[in-house]
Amino acid sequence: MYNFEFEKPSTIADAVAALGGEDAQALGGGQTLIPTLKQRLAAPSALVSLGGIPEMQGVCVEDDGAVSVGGATSHAVVAREAAGAYPALAALAGQIGDPAVRNRGTIGGSVANNDPAACYPAAVLGSGGTIVTNARQIAADDFFEGMFTTTLDEGEIITSVRFPVPQAASYQKFLQPASRFALVGAYVARFADGVRVAITGASEDGVFRWSEAEAALGKEFRPDALMDLRINPMNMIGDLHGSKEYRAHLVSVMTKRAVEACM
Amino acid sequence: MTQVSMTVNGQAVSGDVEGRTLLSSFLREHLSLTGTHVGCDTAQCGACVVHVNGEAVKSCNMLALEADGADVGTIEGQAAEDGTLNVIQQAFQDHHGLQCGFCTPGMVMSAAALLKENPRPTEGEVRKYLEGNLCRCTGYHNIVKAIMAASGQDVSNIAAE
Numbered sequence: 170m171y172n173f174e175f176e177k178p179s180t181i182a183d184a185v186a187a188l189g190g191e192d193a194q195a196l197g198g199g200q201t202l203i204p205t206l207k208q209r210l211a212a213p214s215a216l217v218s219l220g221g222i223p224e225m226q227g228v229c230v231e232d233d234g235a236v237s238v239g240g241a242t243s244h245a246v247v248a249r250e251a252a253g254a255y256p257a258l259a260a261l262a263g264q265i266g267d268p269a270v271r272n273r274g275t276i277g278g279s280v281a282n283n284d285p286a287a288c289y290p291a292a293v294l295g296s297g298g299t300i301v302t303n304a305r306q307i308a309a310d311d312f313f314e315g316m317f318t319t320t321l322d323e324g325e326i327i328t329s330v331r332f333p334v335p336q337a338a339s340y341q342k343f344l345q346p347a348s349r350f351a352l353v354g355a356y357v358a359r360f361a362d363g364v365r366v367a368i369t370g371a372s373e374d375g376v377f378r379w380s381e382a383e384a385a386l387g388k389e390f391r392p393d394a395l396m397d398l399r400i401n402p403m404n405m406i407g408d409l410h411g412s413k414e415y416r417a418h419l420v421s422v423m424t425k426r427a428v429e430a431c432m
Numbered sequence: 433m434t435q436v437s438m439t440v441n442g443q444a445v446s447g448d449v450e451g452r453t454l455l456s457s458f459l460r461e462h463l464s465l466t467g468t469h470v471g472c473d474t475a476q477c478g479a480c481v482v483h484v485n486g487e488a489v490k491s492c493n494m495l496a497l498e499a500d501g502a503d504v505g506t507i508e509g510q511a512a513e514d515g516t517l518n519v520i521q522q523a524f525q526d527h528h529g530l531q532c533g534f535c536t537p538g539m540v541m542s543a544a545a546l547l548k549e550n551p552r553p554t555e556g557e558v559r560k561y562l563e564g565n566l567c568r569c570t571g572y573h574n575i576v577k578a579i580m581a582a583s584g585q586d587v588s589n590i591a592a593e
Contacts, residue, residue, distance in 0.1 A: 175434065175451035175497045196495075203493050204474050206452070216451065218498060245487070267564025268545065269478060272487040273494060347476075349563070 170206045174215040179222060181328055185303050187217040188324035195219055195326060197278025198243060200270050219277065225328055230254050234334055237301075240277030240327040247276060257338035261292050261356070264342055266349050277327035283375055285316045285406065286350035290376035291340060292332070295356030295367030299331040316375045335360050339430035341423045343370075345410055352411055353419035357427035363387050366424055371416045373404050382424055391432070392425040436500045440465065441509030449496045455489075456480045458496035459506060467507035467537050471566070478565035481538040481545075482506045488545035490564070507537035510544070520544055520582040527587070529578030531569035538565050543579045552583050555590055 178184045188195060194213035196202060198220070205211050219225060225241035228250035236255045238247055248263035248271065265271055265279075265288050279289040280300060293300070293309045300307045303326045312320050321327070335358035345352040351370035358365045364386040366379040385394040400420045405413035437446035440463060447462040459465045459482070468491055471479035475493040482491045483505035510518050517525065520543050530536045539562070546553060546561040553561070558576050567575060581587045 170452045173451045175495060177497070177500075199495065199498070200475060200493055203454075203495070207473065216495075218495075220498060267478070268561055269481050269488045269490045269542065269564050270475065270493075272484075272489050 170203075171209060171212045173206075173213050175218065176215060177218040177221040181222060181224065181303050181326060184217055184219060184222060184326055185324065187215065188326070190215055193217055193324070195281070195324075197241065197275035197281070198273035199278075200266065200274040201278065201282055201284065219275070219326065225277070228254070231331070236332045236334055238276050238330050238332070240301075240329055241275050242277075244271035244274050244276070244279075255332055255334050255338075257335075257340055257356075257358070258292050258296070258332060261288050261340040261342075264288065264340075264344075270349075276330055280312075280330060281319060281321055281327055283313055283315075283317055283319050284350065285372065285375040286345070286348070286352070286354075286370040287376075288340065288342060288351055288354055288369065291351075291354050291356035291367045291369040293330060293367075294376050294378060295340075295358045295365050296332045296335065296338070297358070297360075297365055298333070300327055301329045301331060302327055310378075313376050316373065318375070333360070335365075337431040339427040341426040341430065343419050343423055345370075353416055353423050355420065355423035355427045357386070357424060357431055359386075359390060359431055364390065366427075368420050368424070371400075371405050371420050373406055379420065379424065386428065390428065392428045395421060395425055395428070434497060436496050438499050438502050438504050440504045441506060451495070451497065453496045454492055455482070455484075455494045455496045455499050455504075456491040458499075459491060459504075465506050465508050469534055469537055471534065471538075476564075476566065477535070478538040478542060478562075479535050481541040481565065483541060483545060486545075486548070488542050505541070507540060510540060520547070520579065523578040523582035524575070527574050527578040527581055529571070529575045531567075531571045535565060535567045535569075539567070539575055543582065546579070547583055552585060553580075555580060 192214040196216040196218045219241045225239040244262040244265045251259040338358040340356045342354040353370040356367045366382045400417040402413040402417040405416040407413040433448040469479035471477035480492040
């Protein structure tokens with residue numbers, strides 16, 4: 170790992186200022202970034218830890234019922250503190266990585282990195298969440314722009330993520346047991362005015378909404394509603410863990426399981 | 433270089449580190465606490481698990497400066513001062529919970545974190561909790577047995593094969 174300056178500001182304003190430096194990079198829990206630095210795939214001049222900012226920590230329920238998670242909140246805290254207000258979100262957080270990883274990794278780090286096999290992007294997109302930054306609020310539908318790419322600007326910090334709470338929701342993860350990421354994960358959320366289905370792990374374009382499944386489930390919310398739907402394998406990820414066709418098949422299977430779990 | 437200060441196994445310690453110095457490097461190379469092992473160095477294997485403010489973390493995946501001011505616990509702090517093993521360590525010895533021993537510090541520290549939050553786990557819960565701790569000798573059955581025994585449960589029918 171190349172050396173860098175380390176800063177740990179205690180306010181969002183100070184963090185934004187520190188990130189204004191040339192080649193400065195934000196550090197969440199570091200569970201992806203530190204291994205990346207070890208491989209010298211990145212060489213920031215400074216790392217700005219977001220772990221010392223109290224207002225970016227914790228889970229709260231807002232007046233409209235939405236669950237707001239501070240950007241620097243660890244997966245372990247979400248698994249514990251969101252269990253009452255949004256059980257499907259808490260269950261997803263409790264399946265990320267392993268216990269020691271969950272004690273360090275943060276929601277803001279995961280969402281900003283937008284790994285195509287990460288779990289959180291499925292929850293954010295599947296819930297129709299809002300990414301709140303130091304500068305603006307971004308709807309999940311506008312936020313994820315493809316593998317490892319988001320609409321975040323240089324130096325922009327995810328201060329919190331807001332989740333509208335569905336009537337029912339479930340995340341079903343087909344685990345890739347070595348990486349502990351999702352080989353395919355399906356997040357199904359049923360709202361009064363429709364159903365959202367977000368798929369992670371499968372597509373070359375990263376997390377995506379399966380709109381045909383949403384339409385079918387909107388008409389009839391049961392697993393059989395998906396029976397005649399197929400995902401085109403063309404844009405699926407194919408690697409030694411699973412072919413494009415295998416992943417396309419898993420998308421259907423995991424979405425059905427998620428619907429079943431919602432019933 | 434930046435000064436970092438923390439409490440390790442109850443002792444106040446400090447040292448000068450670079451931004452990139454890992455917590456595992458600080459413990460091993462600055463404090464000579466080499467009980468914390470570095471296996472994979474990619475946060476997969478869990479040999480480097482220590483406690484930071486009571487929570488299990490992979491110390492090869494955390495910067496030393498992130499632990500500034502923290503209360504850190506390592507395997508060296510598990511036994512009593514006179515060398516008497518704690519209940520988890522003793523159970524690992526009694527139930528042959530180690531073969532080569534390389535993963536053992538991380539296993540013991542993860543087990544301690546588990547039993548703190550779940551004092552009487554089921555066998556399934558123990559196995560689930562150890563997902564981030566790899567034993568290359570594949571000695572999992574006796575590790576699970578030892579942790580179940582340390583929690584005060586009857587292990588005569590656990591992981592029998």
